[in-house]
Amino acid sequence: xxxxxxxxxxxxxxxxxxxxxxxxxxxxxxxxxxxxxxxxxxxxxxxxxxxxxxxxxxxxxxxxxxxxxxxxxxxxxxxxxxxxxxxxxxxxxxxxxxxxxxxxxxxxxxxxxxxxxxxxxxxxxxxxxxxxxxxxxxxxxxxxxxxxxxxxxxxxxxxxxxxxxxxxxxxxxxxxxxxxxxxxxxxxxxxxxxxxxxxxxxxxxxxxxxxxxxxxxxxxxx
Ligand SMILES: Nc1nc2c(ncn2[C@@H]2O[C@H](COP(=O)(O)OP(=O)(O)O)[C@@H](O)[C@H]2O)c(=O)[nH]1
Ligand SMILES: [Mg+2]
Numbered sequence: 001x002x003x004x005x006x007x008x009x010x011x012x013x014x015x016x017x018x019x020x021x022x023x024x025x026x027x028x029x030x031x032x033x034x035x036x037x038x039x040x041x042x043x044x045x046x047x048x049x050x051x052x053x054x055x056x057x058x059x060x061x062x063x064x065x066x067x068x069x070x071x072x073x074x075x076x077x078x079x080x081x082x083x084x085x086x087x088x089x090x091x092x093x094x095x096x097x098x099x100x101x102x103x104x105x106x107x108x109x110x111x112x113x114x115x116x117x118x119x120x121x122x123x124x125x126x127x128x129x130x131x132x133x134x135x136x137x138x139x140x141x142x143x144x145x146x147x148x149x150x151x152x153x154x155x156x157x158x159x160x161x162x163x164x165x166x167x168x169x170x171x172x173x174x175x176x177x178x179x180x181x182x183x184x185x186x187x188x189x190x191x192x193x194x195x196x197x198x199x200x201x202x203x204x205x206x207x208x209x210x211x212x213x214x215x216x217x218x219x220x221x222x
Contacts, residue, residue: 016090024165080110
């Protein structure tokens with residue numbers, strides 16, 4: 001599209017247990033919608049979106065790889081960690097097990113990804129804990145306190161946010177916070193511009209930089 005360009009392409013991975021809402025967060029980011037019964041992810045899915053980081057005066061193209069959370073795909077998904085600049089480590093605030101397992105997902109990320117990768121811990125499905133959730137049936141009990149997750153994130157050097165793919169709360173923010181942190185690392189020379197895997201520098205061809213709609217497509221790579 002003429003006149004539409006970006007300053008950086010940042011590769012993101014989304015990881016965490018099955019059913020915590022990884023694919024739903026990606027669909028919310030790229031398509032602004034929510035599916036109550038999405039197909040389970042097989043292997044890896046891909047979505048991209050342009051976002052603006054006004055403080056940095058930069059347009060960033062997010063390239064997000066959504067990994068399957070099941071054990072059988074773990075070896076496949078590991079290879080995708082390698083080139084990533086950012087990671088969304090997702091758990092479900094109504095599932096203690098998914099929070100506990102976030103430790104082993106983080107260990108995988110640390111083992112296979114760039115050591116400078118920016119990781120944001122995302123406690124998804126907060127809509128289920130809202131006092132105002134419509135109907136008692138959808139109201140589930142929170143199993144992970146905000147403070148506990150925040151504390152663990154701090155200990156591990158992760159950013160942290162609670163979000164809902166269903167309501168859209170904090171979904172854009174999660175990607176923006178992580179991107180801001182990566183841009184800051186680029187500015188400080190931690191990431192070596194486009195010589196770092198996962199960070200690609202693109203000089204705008206003209207002055208007119210604009211945002212386009214998100215796109216997503218299943219099961220492919222580019
Ligand atoms: N209430 C609620 N349900 C969600 C949310 N995110 C995902 N889900 C549901 O959780 C299930 C698993 O979501 P999915 O995105 O496939 O999880 P993934 O396996 O981590 O990719 C689906 O039924 C979704 O509709 C959320 O923020 N709130
Ligand atoms: Mg999925």
